[in-house]
Amino acid sequence: MPVIDLPLEQLYAYKGRNPKPEDFDAYWERALAEMRAVDPQVEIIPSEFKVPFAECFHLYFTGVRGARIHVKYVRPKHTVGKHPALLQFHGYAYNSGDWNDKLLYAALGFSVFSLDARGQGGLSEDPGGVKGTTLNGHIVRGLDDHPDHMLFRHIFLDTAQLAGIVMGMPEVDPDQVGATGWSQGGALTLACAALEPRIRRLAPVYPFLSDYQRVWEMDLAKDAYAELKSYFRFFDPRHKREKEVFTKLGYIDLQHLMDRIQGEVLMATGLMDTICPPSSQFALYNKINSVKQIEIYPDYGHEHLPEFHDLALQFLMKL
Incomplete structure (x- = not known):
């Protein structure tokens, strides 16, 4: 079998490279306290x-931080009593998509909620106000400010608040x-279930936002991770702050949140993925302690994975 990363048996043992800050748990408890103190001021407007x-x-x-967050919400008619719900998260820089891809789950009796990540391609706001570069990506947004101002901190909290x-x-x-999603959507699925552990079932596909140092060391800081290389080239060209930055x-880094997940996980990855390399995905998968399963696609990269939509549907229908 061709490989672009570690052999499969080593992937199942891989524990990640990126450092975990000593105050990581306190950081996220402080973030959750900030989220819980926000009055969400929910508004629901009928669509055309x-x-x-x-x-x-x-x-x-x-x-x-006062951002108004937008969600597409589809609710089934003619249901009796309480019914299940599905949270959907989209890929990096994209948006919640069209209405039609939510209708299958609505027809099955789910309410469906598709989040627009703040500051990306949808209707959610990004109030800004951060020190340092705002060029070329959300991973490095806030990197030169206090850690509490990092943009993906806020996006992760948006997923938990929506839940x-x-x-x-x-x-x-x-x-x-x-919850479900592909790439960044897979990452936000996992972040949501980590910060709101009542999420019962989650189906992430080749999740983004994990093991940044491994991605950089593999010379894959391009495409979705290009901002890592750009940041060093512009702001630390001799890598004197490399350890501090990572x-x-x-x-x-999602791998450090994974021990909080309590829901059952069905994940998928392609072993030819050069956008989110397999080792970066296994770094987080191997840290999940709840019931889990991963579907392996040896010949596929960061692309459509045949049959997985069907597998995820059967998995989520058990709700």
Whole structure:
């Protein structure tokens, strides 16, 4: 079998390279306390998009630092009692997508909530206000400021805040909420379940935002991770701050959050992935302590993985 990374047996043992800050747990408890102190001011506006079996809405809430966050919300009609819900998260720089890709789960009796990540391709706000570069990516946004101002901290909190809002809705069964997404969406699926451990089932695909130092050492700081190389070239060309930089990125490195997940995980990865290399994904997968399974695609990279949408559907339907 061709390889672009470690052999498969070594991937299953790999524990990651990127440093974990000593105050990591305190950092995230402080972040969650800030999130819980926010009045979300939820607003639900009917959409012009209509279908016979579901109702479609734009949902807005206020996240940390005052950002108004947008979510596409599809609710099935004619359900009796509480029903399950599914949170959907999109790829890097994209948005929540069209309404039609939420309708399958709505037809199955799920309420569906698709988040627009703040400051990316959708309708969610990014209030800004950070010191340092804002060029060329959200991983490095806030890297030259206090760690509490890092943008992915706020985006991770948005996912958990949305989950809490959904679980508090009268029509939703809070014990039957799942999450899914591909690439950045896979990362946000995992972040959501780590920061809101009541998420029952999660189906992430080739998750982004893990083991930054490993990505850089493999010379794969390009494409989705290009901002890592750009940051060093512009702001630390002799890498005198390399250890400091990667340690600070450790606050938003998903592998260090994985021991918080309690829900059941079905993950997928392609062993030819040069966007989010397999070892960076196994770094987080190997730290998940809940019930988990990973589907391996030896010949596939960061692309459509045949049959996995069907596998995820069957997995999430168990909610």
